[in-house]
Amino acid sequence: MLENSFMMVLIILIINIVYVSFFTIRMILTLKGQRYLAAFLSTIEVVIYVIGLGLVLDNLNQIQNLIAYAVGYGIGVIVGMKIEEKLALGYITVNVISDQMDKNLPKLLRDKGYGVTNWIAQGLEGDRQSMQILTPRKYELKLYKIIKELDPKAFIIVYEPKTIHGGFWVKAVRKGKLNQ
Template structure:
């Protein structure tokens, strides 16, 4: 790579060593850490082929980055670019994960007000729900459970604030969902196996 920039493109050694190379290492770390985040999502979701392909590119990019580090051990800027890219990659990976919104979540809604309009909305959007009559410290309360795809969560919360602005709600990932005896989604809880697969060599 050094020969390409210096001999082919005519870049000076100083510019390559102190600007181009650290920048490329920085970008490589952002790419492989972001891919790692996405890969974990698909591993937990049971997408074996997708996770395998992502794992290949993740390892390949990491290998290219660490190779450049060892070839330029005397370049201190690379030592800054490498962890900076790793940290930035975590942020970028989290942003991508939010965009993908893969998996299911369970939303628990608690309110003392009537929930007719909320249930009508859930029914219209074909969201499965369960309503429970409950008692709290202040008397009668309505408890509504619903499980939905993460991509629809913002829509539900927006409607909830419009219909029941004072309602209390919680949101969490679904570990396992099943319907008619068929598993819809496997566990999304971190296991030791999935944790070991996600270990990064830093």
């Protein structure tokens, strides 16, 4: 089977897509603090890597194998990122500033299950409703949609918190009690 040039290219391409996807996911798991899962994944990753690289090195006289390896690497980065988007690990913090003082935006968001801390802030043109919202990443797009429906002109800044400690809301989310 490996004597067929087309099959060799296809195998190298697939191996590298799988390898780099694993690599991308492992890096994200490492950054999210999931050490043991990342270590387990890296064991599988290195086996796939050695097999793929070995096929290329054993057949360096065929440029299409090297090209397949490089293309597989690029595609693997994209596939790994898509997988990570679907997994949506971790949490995000969304800061929202709204001039809609007459609407009770914090209550509306809390009723949907989001953890909201709010305060009145002073902007260039007067008072603003400032909110800090914590949510699992998998609800990120839904939260944006809700905010834009409530206030299309809201100013939104998003970041990923590195560490979360305490708070009643975090316990509820970890038990899967967010009202989506």
